[in-house]
Amino acid sequence: MAGLALAITMLAASHSVGEEAGPYVVTGDGILQPLTGAKGEPARGAALITDRQRSLCTLCHSGPFPDPHLHGTLAPNFAGVGARLSEGQIRLRVVDMKRLVPNTIMPSYYRIADEEGQRVAAGWRGKPILSGTEIEDIVAYLATLKG
Numbered sequence: 001m002a003g004l005a006l007a008i009t010m011l012a013a014s015h016s017v018g019e020e021a022g023p024y025v026v027t028g029d030g031i032l033q034p035l036t037g038a039k040g041e042p043a044r045g046a047a048l049i050t051d052r053q054r055s056l057c058t059l060c061h062s063g064p065f066p067d068p069h070l071h072g073t074l075a076p077n078f079a080g081v082g083a084r085l086s087e088g089q090i091r092l093r094v095v096d097m098k099r100l101v102p103n104t105i106m107p108s109y110y111r112i113a114d115e116e117g118q119r120v121a122a123g124w125r126g127k128p129i130l131s132g133t134e135i136e137d138i139v140a141y142l143a144t145l146k147g
Contacts, residue, residue: 045141
């Protein structure tokens with residue numbers, strides 16, 4: 001229970017609503033450099049992955065997380081993703097999966113999408129869904145899932 005409280009505290013500390021998206025460079029099928037210039041924190045990434053109000057990852061993905069009955073089945077299981085993909089490949093998939101699979105239903109969490117005709121709250125217009133720090137935290141956590 002203490003671990004969960006710590007994870008929630010760390011998640012709250014990392015959450016920055018409407019942060020501007022910074023530049024990034026796609027090389028092949030990945031983004032080789034961290035979006036923030038630093039590696040993320042796996043514990044915060046684990047909390048974000050299972051946060052059904054913030055990242056929504058477990059709506060579609062399953063993995064080695066608590067509450068398996070809440071896991072999605074639409075997308076690949078995260079188990080072993082750190083062995084299958086590099087950090088750069090994971091990063092691009094979270095930043096902008098549409099770059100790799102244009103018709104995916106997975107949202108682009110960092111790339112600013114064309115909002116014309118979309119109903120986007122004023123505070124979020126032109127802003128990414130997740131901050132660069134949050135993306136790096138998710139990348140750091142997913143990279144630990146080797147088996």
